[in-house]
Structure formats: C-alpha cells, structure tokens
Amino acid sequence: MIKRSTFKSGYLPYLLILPQILVTLTFFYWPALQGLSQSFFLSDPFGRSSKFVWFYNYIELFTDPLYLKSIVTTITFSIAVATVSITLGLFIATMANRALRATALVRTLLIWPYAVAPAISGILWLFLLHPSYGIVALTINNWFGTEWNPVLYGKDAMIMITMASSWKQISYNFVFFMAGLQAIPRSLIEAAAIDGASPFKRFWAITFPLLTPTFFFLSVMNIIYSFFETFGVIHTVTQGGPGGSTNILVYKVYQDGFVGLNLGSSAAQSVVLMSLIILITFLQFRYVEKKVQYTG
C-alpha cells in the first residue's frame, strides 16, 4: 500500500530506508545465512577446520535423546506457562471489568510486573521457592507433605520456572483481556440480561466467544514468550538442571554453542528454531487472524 499523493525524489527514499536495510542485512540476513551454512559443516571447537557433512548435524540432532527430551521439556513448559498466565490473566481481567470502583487503581496495581525483567522475576521466585528459606516452599511441604526440592527434583524445578515465567506474563495477558472486554458492546450484555441470562451464562455465551480472537492471539504470544524470552529465568534459576529437566531449546542452543562449542550442532538447532518461529508466524497470519473474527 502506498499513498495516492507521493513525493518525487531521486535519492531521498533510498537514503531514508538505508539504515533499516543495513541493520537488517548485517544482523538478520547475513547471520541467518551464516547459521544455515554452518549447520551443514562439522568443525573442530577452535574453528580451524570444517568439513561439509550434508545433513549429519540434523540427523545427529534428531536422534539425540537429549535433544528430543529438550523438545518435550519446551512443549510442556510453554503449555504450562500459557495455561497458567492466560487463565489467571482472564480471571483477574473479568473481575476487574465487573468492579465498578477504582478501575484505574486496580490497573496500576496489576500492570507493573510487565516491566520486571524475566531474570529478576526468576530471582524473586528462587527466593520464594528456595528449599530451605522459601516461604512458598515451606507451605508446599506443609500442605502436601512432600519434600520440595527444585535443586534435586526435575518436576519441582519445572514448577519453579513455570511460576517465575507465568507471574510476569499475567499482567501482559491482563492488559489484552481488559482491552478485549471493554471492546464488547454493552448493549449485547444488557440484551442478554433482559432475556434472563445470569452473569455466568452471559460470560460463557457472550463474553468468552467474543474474546476468542484475543485468546488465540495471546496463546501464540505466550508460547513465543516461553520459547525465547524465558532464557533469563532459566539462566538465573536452574541453568537447565537438574539433569537437563529444565533445558529448553533456546537454552540448549546457548549451552551447545557457547559453552560446549559444538558449532555445527548449535547452528542446526538455531535453524530448527528459526523454522519453527517462521511456521508459527505463518500459521498466525494465515489462520488465527482470519478465521477467528466475530466482530465486524
């Protein structure tokens, strides 16, 4: 799309778009190509020699039980984060929308965790869930009678990073659900109320269906968030442990590439992640944005 009336100038438009193109080329396209080509080579850790090995790195990757485990871990983790943070975000937003008084104050009290870095959220929850000092850990021990120890048990570590990652995301989801709720025409709700629908009925029959676009959009955004941005949480809280039980795909790229210096494998993993992200983006544009539209 372009404006009907445009300016005519020989070099100016090129000059204006140049910075963007330069940065995109140097930090997107060139690295992406570089990564793609590296993934077909096997190189020694010092980068002295490399050998073209076709799909060896990919075959290695998908037959490596650790990588397959990491895929399962990532999927479990992202579904958990999306479910917890979307449910709580929707619940709080519905309550806030019902409350007539002090909406501005409520919003202020709920949105600031968005500004907290994932790594800092990790530190806060590390303290709350610390096996010897954490108050939430103590509560879990007392209530469930189990021995809570995220340093030893993979399941506990997974719960810990899920809590740390979802907490911050609640306010993000809250903002979107709040906007979605306020966009629903008041007349629809009133008409249903006149027809005798109870508040719960109105929520399930009107509000919830009208929120589906927001819902799908947030699912995609939360999954992307838990795939990539939670790196800070993992790095401060568990570092992939114990025994690789919280080693999500992004963290594995970092560990294999920068700690293990297995360049070929790390590049192949990057390519897998890139394809995944492109696929998600494509699906979002192709289906989610088009199909789930109820409002005009």
Add this chain to the structure above:
Amino acid sequence: MIEKTPILDIFTYIFLMVGILIVGFPIIYSLIAATLPLEDVSKVPMPLIPGDQFMVNMKEAWTRGNLGNQIFNSFIMATGITVGKITVSMIGAFSIVYFDYRLRVVAFASVFCTLMLPVEVRILPTYEMAANLLGPLQGLWDVLHLNGLVSWFAGHDIEVSLNWSLLDSYTGLTLPLIASATCTFLFRQFFLTVPEELCEAAKMDGASPMTFFRKILFPLSKTNIAALIVIEFVYGYNQYLWPLLITTNPDMTTAVIGLQDLIPQADDLPEWNVALGAAMMVMLPPVLVVLSMQRWFVKGLIEKEK
C-alpha cells in the same frame, strides 16, 4: 452493572483482592526481606514485619554489585535501543509510504520478513558478526586471493586482516537490537491513516518531503512515539541473552545480568536481603517508566502487537 447481584459483587472484590495479592506478593515479600538483617532473613519462616536494615542492605548491594555502573550501562543500552529503533523505523516507514520508487516493494518485503525473528534464535552467527563486523568482507578478500595481489604489488608478504569488533562496547549492546520490523510496520500502518489531503496541501505549498515529515508527520505521530518509547525502553533494559554474550568485561555488564553474582549459592552466607535489595533497585527504572506512562504503555502494547 446491569442487575443487582450483591453476593456476586462481594465475591468479585474478594477475588480481585486475592488476584492483586498474588501478583504483588513476590515483590512485597522481597521488599520485606530487603529490610531485614541477615540473621532474620535466614530464619525459617522469615518474619513478615519489616526490619530497620533497609538502607544498610541497599548500600551494601549498591557497592557490592557495582550497581551504579551497571544501571548506567543498562540505561545507555535501553536508551540507545529506544532512540535507534524509533528513528530507524520511522524514517524507514516514511520512505515506504510516501515515496514511489523501484525497490520500494523489495525493501518493504525484506524488512517485513524479519518480523518475528527474535535475537535468541540466531545468537551464534549474530555474535560472530558482532565480533567482527567486517567478517563478510574478509571472506570476500580471501576468496579473491587479494592477499597475493597486494603482496605482488608491494613486493613482499603482507597479511591483511579486516577486524572491527563490537564486543564490550555500547554499539555492540544496542546496534544489533535496533532492527525492528514491528516498529516499522506500526509506523507504516499509522502513516497510512494520515489523511491524503495533508500531503497534498503540503506539496501545494511547496514543502519538501523533509519539511512535511518534520512539520506535519512528526507532530502527528507524537502519541505513537510516546507509546513506543515505553515499550522499547522496557524491552531494552530487560535484555538478557544478548548482553550476556557480548560483554565479558565486568565494567560493561548490564544490571540485570550483574544480579546473578549476588544470588547466594549453596555454600555462601544466605545474604538474600542484599540480593533482593539489589533486585529491587535494578527493576525500579522500567517499573517507574511503565507506571508513570501507563496510558501510553497500554496503547503501545496493544497497537504494537495487533
């Protein structure tokens, strides 16, 4: 509310309070921990009455974590990313929307393709790129065997190696994160809604493209810019993976990464009061930005993603 539902209303407020408490609890608890002396913070369970050691802990955290320097670095990085991103994408969108030139579609498509590619998926090659910005040229140089050519010219062996590293520099912290298809896309969408008549009138009055940009388009975009400033500042300040890779010098580390060193490990003294005090100080700037510019923040968040 439409009908009177007193019981449901009470529950609404109760649930709302519980929700706010759940969201606020980690911070309240950490704030209390930051006011306690070491012997109280390592008690099980920790007392929930604030102590009087707040300033002591904060001072200790400030000096031990070298927070002054690190928060300064974070500030530079966040500001650099914010200003850079907004400038680059705004003039880029201006070029795409208001000019008709041959490579316009190509330019737009090439930027648009990077829409969802976060830095996390291409860390290693991007790192290599930043380690030597002239790497691609070096490759070209080697392929063309220019070394031999130069030696032949000079009459003796000359090894030419092109090297321009961004590691441990503010440029390295900001520049690779500046490219943003989302911002360009947002400005493009906004520019398309600006009435055609404004441009026509400006042209009629003999305004040059840059005058039109400065006097009309820029003032019209002010709310959008304010919204993006909040979002991008928070994004830049909270970056983790990229600064972790690109800085090795402790003086160049950003605050969010530096915090890692203050977390008590298994055999350290459990000085959580200091660690949490530091965490509070580090998270303060972006939280203040979000709270003070709340209106623009909500607008920015929703418009950027939609």
